[in-house]
Amino acid sequence: MYALGLDTTSSALTLGISNFDQINRYQTWDLGRDISIYLHQYLEAFLAPLSWSELEWLVVAQGPGSFTGTRIGVVTARTLAQQLHIPLYGISTLTAQAYAYACSLSKVNEGELIAVEYPGQRGSVYGSLFTWDASNQTLSTYKPLQYIDLKGWQQLLSTEEIHHHLSPDTVEPKGICQAMIALAHQQWQAGQQPTWQDILPYYGSLAASPPSC
Structure with a gap:
């Protein structure tokens, strides 16, 4: 089982992949406003040598964070989960x-x-x-x-x-991504399998309701 984590809530892009055994990879790129330009390129490169079909589920950071970055990350994760027909977990940053x-x-x-x-x-x-x-x-x-x-x-x-x-800088981005995957794994083990429609970005009082976890 492979799980992919995606966090774009800050100026950095952080990706993580784990099979909860020997494979645990995490990487951060400081892309600033270029996240939307390079996100898919970095995703494909980071996933290799695995294929998309080997992913069992996805987890994405729902915010709070950068408005644009959060939106891009959640939309990308929703699209992937929909196309791959796999569960998508959303975790509050x-x-x-x-x-x-x-x-x-x-x-x-x-x-x-x-x-x-x-x-x-x-x-x-x-x-x-x-x-x-x-x-x-x-x-x-x-x-x-x-x-x-x-x-x-x-x-x-x-x-x-x-x-x-x-404060926001207490934990480094890789630690946040590791925690997201670990928390989603707990939900997976408990039998929870949310669909992509269930996951919305959290921007604050003017947008979606706060993530439940």
Whole structure:
């Protein structure tokens, strides 16, 4: 089984592929605004020597992130999943960041709160709170992804005992992609197989509803 991960939510393109055994490849290219021009070229080169038919499922970062980059990544993943007739998983970039952070640090203890934020427009923030199950290596949503003003976010944080506060640069892009694939694999093992129609980009309050994970 091979799974492909795609993240275009920042100025970088990050791709990952894994068979959850000996094959685990991840690579990042800083393409800036040229992501739309070179995305398919890098996808084909990165996939080789595998063929598209060998992919069992796909996972894409739904945002929050760059408006244009997020849209391009999700549309590309939806098109691939539709053409290949395989499941497509969508993972919030905040969830992936929290999972990658918790997995990489043994000092995240059972039940500790992890706050993750990403800057929005005009003083707003995308934010979410998570708890970590160290024994089972699983992440749970304590406060779902929301798009609120900075003051409201700070008030929310002041009412909780936050043990870890993550900014957008806390985890490198490869770590985000690894976490996306790992989280989607958990859903796959649980028997969840979302279709391409289920996955929408998340830009904030004016677009689709926040990703559920």
